[in-house]
Amino acid sequence: MTDQELETDYLVIGAGAGAMAFTDALLAHSDATVTIVDRRHAPGGHWLHAYPFVRLHQPSAFYGVHSVPLGEDALDVMGTNAGYYELSGADELRAYFARVMQRHFLPTGRVRYFPMSEYVGEHRFVSKLTGTSWHARVRKKLVDTTYVEGSIPATSPPPFEVAEGVRCVPAGEIAYLGDRPERFVVVGAGKTALDSCVWLLEQGVDPSAIRWIKPRDSWWANRRFRQPHTMLPEFYRGISLQLEVMARASSVEELLTDLEAEGYFLRIDPQIVPTMWRGASLGEAEVGLLRKITDIVRMGHVRRIERDEIVLDQGRIRTSAQTVHIHCAARGLRRLPPRPIFEPGRVTVQPFLLGFVCYQFAMLAVVEATIANDEEKNRLCPAISYWNVNRDYLSAFLATLTHDRARKAYPTVANWAKSTRLNPMAGLAQYREDPRVIEAAERIARVDRTVAANLKRLIDSDQG
Template identity: 70%
Template sequence: MAIEEYETDYLVVGAGAAGMAFTDALLTHSDATVTIVDRRHAPGGHWIDAYPYVRLHQPSAFYGVSSVPLGQDALDVAGTNGGYYELAGADEIRAYFAQVMHRHFLPSGRVHYFPCSDYLGGNRFVSRLAQESWKVRVRRKVVDTTYIEGTVPATSAPSFEVADGVRCVPAGAITRITERPERFVVIGAGKTALDTCVWLLEQAVPASSIRWIKPREAWWVNRRFQQPQALLPDSYRGMAIQLEAMARATSIQDLFARLESEAFFLRIDPGLAPTMFRGAVISEAELELLRRIEDVVRLGHVRSIGRGEIVLDEGPVSTSEGTVHVHCASRGLPRPPLRPIFETGRVTVQPFLWGFVCYQFAMLGVIEATVESDEEKNHLCPPIAYWDANTDYLSAFLATLANERARAAYPALANWAKETRLNPFSGLAHYRDAPNVVEARERIKRFGAAAVGNLAQLLRTSAAQAGGIRDAN
């Protein structure tokens, strides 16, 4: 096998949204050269494997790389996103990242891209197709975007046993069904399962023909409060709603109740208290559709599927050979041990803010390019785990507020945050005199400091209660 050697400033492992956003920031804010290595055949990360009907959670305006817009900034006029700004689908996102790579990155002359290649560690990678491998002298850092890489049902086998003869397929496969099944069983409690249920209902599948197996109930963020441009004042009002609720809440349960009363958070079943919080965003129109599904099974996780029976943690339910079981359950976003994002010779990409992944991953690239020491960089963005439980929302929000205060001392970073399209509030100056923006600004000033203190207290109380329960057991 031939071994080639060459030099680069940064070796970026992964050409998904994180690697692309980080690289774009380096190209804009430094003179660095970048080598991108990815196992997939095209840039886009998990979007390459996505199911056909998936769309972004948040508007296209907030996604991708900072220097290349995504979408047309158009309002949808029909469907479950009607009245809100467009949500790019899988095909559009794949085409977008290909455009960024081939019309922006590569023509710069500062980026080398190696698809279909496995990174082996030690600054070495190998082609999956050719008899070639590379040894790279990295002058600055290796950027690892795979530390928090999630799994998707399309590329991961079910975590449960499936008997011979049972029709069990990942979410994308239902678009290719040629014979109408007796019914559908959707397995999973996350966004993939939700999207699958919504898509089936939009295809005129009767709600009575859908069974939804959910091991947990989730909170969902109302898309109304994550909008750009003309609808940005409502998003800003959402910030005021959150801070006031955080300042006034007497418990974590009370906080979620207050936010639900303002329709900031949504839940599908009003009679059940959600324990899962992944930060996924839905519209109220989607919520109405999902509430039509009455056959909901809450008996824990699926253990196995036989020809006539589905076995779950807490008992069995019946099924049939004419049923299509849709596998929407996977590990999702991982929660590995936290490590410093910036180290000598290494950047380990991890979340450090609440929500809007491309904004924060691009910010990491700006920080790397404009801030001197790794110690300063890590002070700006201590990592947090991806959110999964209700308490994670509080700790992630606190981290966001702390980051905003810290970066105020770095003019280049603060100015970039005000201007980049990836920041959901970057265009707020255009609406500063709108009555609802003025009112929201006053609420934020009034409740901001109290919210920080009360969030910290609520988290301490929750930790003490959890410790007491463990001691009692």
């Protein structure tokens, strides 16, 4: 079959949150044309498959694309997020990204969108429904937003064997159970597992009916320090707390436990030293709920679930046919070796700072559109791996500090960062007279020159 031909400045692979944020900023800072190819039926990436009770773990105000606000900037009055700014759920996010595409991208006449299409390489893609194949003549660059794409339980099989007759379902399916299980076994230690446990408890499931299998424990950022608008001074105070502790800590463990003492970091079990850090945030009310679950299994990863027992790295535990096993053990974001983000004919979207995903991926588009030299772009935005262990928190923070000053030398990039709603600090100026902001600024000034050097020392000493 002969390929159909099209011309475009940028060919964007993927239509998830990062791709949408990148495209939005590219449209705003250039006159480029963009072709978006995605294997899913609608924009939104993994949100199309997300479990029904999922919500953002960051305020809606910082998520999505710059040009279209998300949510109503309302404070939640009920549930575990009460008193904090709203967290959009899966339904709202799916509708939001569809609206961005249909009402904002496509009407520009500069965006073409091919859902249900598989990118097969060399600027070719094929419709999964009709078999029609296209070849794009790309005038500028291919933008790959799938390099570090994650996997989720809804679309990934369990990373363990499941015997015939065992009830094992991905997290989302527990909202559709047709009968009442005898017990629930939650397998996984990440945000999906936490959300599943919290949801079960909120539905009135007795904590004693929940067993939680997790191979390791994690640190979580306290959501109190990640709030917009009227709570932005507390966000800024959280930054000052981090910098102050980073300047004085003598070890990675001391740094993390000191930040816990300041209320910035949370852990579920105060008796267990966490070895994982994934950058997610959690509320204190959620921690209170999760601590009601006392049947915690820490025997490594699950290897196999039989009808009457679960086999783990370090032993076996009993189970039953009346138990529902909840698969929350997908890999999550990929931790591939970083490659240059900007190359001739290519942008490989990856993290480069410790910040909200939509903010930093939109910034990549601003850098792409306004700076000519790829080498300089990579100097300003050097790729880093997604975080996993405690040391990664320090490495990501150090990368943020190191290159933030370099980006400020470019007025277009710096002015965009000061104005975009995706950047939490963009609105801080209106609170500059707040005593918490004044005090935090003074604390930051006192340690500003020593933080980077101490972080580097801590990272180097923790390599083993």
